[in-house]
Amino acid sequence: MRAVMFDAGNTLLHLDYPWLAAEARRLRRDFAPAPGDLGRAAARVGRTGWPTRDGAGRAIPFFQGYFGAIAAQVGLGSEQAVSFAAAAREENLTDPRGLWRLCAPGAAATLASLAAKGLLIGVVSNADGRVESQLAAAGLRDNLLVVVDSHLTGVEKPDPRIFHLALEQLGVNAQDALFVGDLFDVDILGARTAGLHALLYDPWDAFADLSRGRIRSLAQLLDVISP
Numbered sequence: 001m002r003a004v005m006f007d008a009g010n011t012l013l014h015l016d017y018p019w020l021a022a023e024a025r026r027l028r029r030d031f032a033p034a035p036g037d038l039g040r041a042a043a044r045v046g047r048t049g050w051p052t053r054d055g056a057g058r059a060i061p062f063f064q065g066y067f068g069a070i071a072a073q074v075g076l077g078s079e080q081a082v083s084f085a086a087a088a089r090e091e092n093l094t095d096p097r098g099l100w101r102l103c104a105p106g107a108a109a110t111l112a113s114l115a116a117k118g119l120l121i122g123v124v125s126n127a128d129g130r131v132e133s134q135l136a137a138a139g140l141r142d143n144l145l146v147v148v149d150s151h152l153t154g155v156e157k158p159d160p161r162i163f164h165l166a167l168e169q170l171g172v173n174a175q176d177a178l179f180v181g182d183l184f185d186v187d188i189l190g191a192r193t194a195g196l197h198a199l200l201y202d203p204w205d206a207f208a209d210l211s212r213g214r215i216r217s218l219a220q221l222l223d224v225i226s227p
């Protein structure tokens with residue numbers, strides 16, 4: 001293995017679950033989800049997918065579909081879910097760090113250890129043009145040799161071209177690279193189609209039934225990758 005590449009959202013940078021939990025409590029005062037409840041809800045939605053079309057076939061904007069589904073998972077009603085999704089969209093837009101702004105546990109130390117082993121490290125993210133500065137704000141930019149942001153390249157995962165773009169920049173062949181991400185269809189199937197090895201990052205056990213190809217913490221990578 002010569003290179004390890006990561007997804008950003010909910011892999012290196014987690015959603016701000018405490019903020020989302022506080023927002024859920026604000027909308028429905030009779031219950032009090034914990035940040036972890038939001039984490040598990042987002043992981044379940046990541047597995048099952050979220051609505052992208054309404055009954056009439058019209059496209060549902062990402063924030064409405066994704067955060068609406070998370071809201072339903074934690075027990076908000078449909079009107080509250082609309083407000084929850086709108087608040088998440090607004091917060092993501094107005095905070096330069098976005099809403100995926102919490103460093104994953106052990107992320108910085110794991111990147112440093114992988115770099116110390118001589119591995120080349122990169123990020124491939126379906127993002128909005130801000131992912132590189134957001135990784136920098138989280139203190140994760142230093143060990144990254146490439147950051148590919150789909151908004152800037154015009155190609156999104158799971159399209160193999162976005163993985164190949166990052167590999168080209170690293171000067172590494174696909175079979176010598178490992179991709180780590182949290183969405184099975186987008187990250188894992190995309191990376192494998194592009195010829196890379198892939199591991200699913202699943203800290204909330206949404207894929208507990210998956211016996212292989214799964215890690216529960218980023219630090220686990222150090223055991224998986226031979227020196």
Ligand SMILES: [Mg+2]
Pocket residue numbers: 007008009010011181182183
């Ligand atoms: Mg992700």
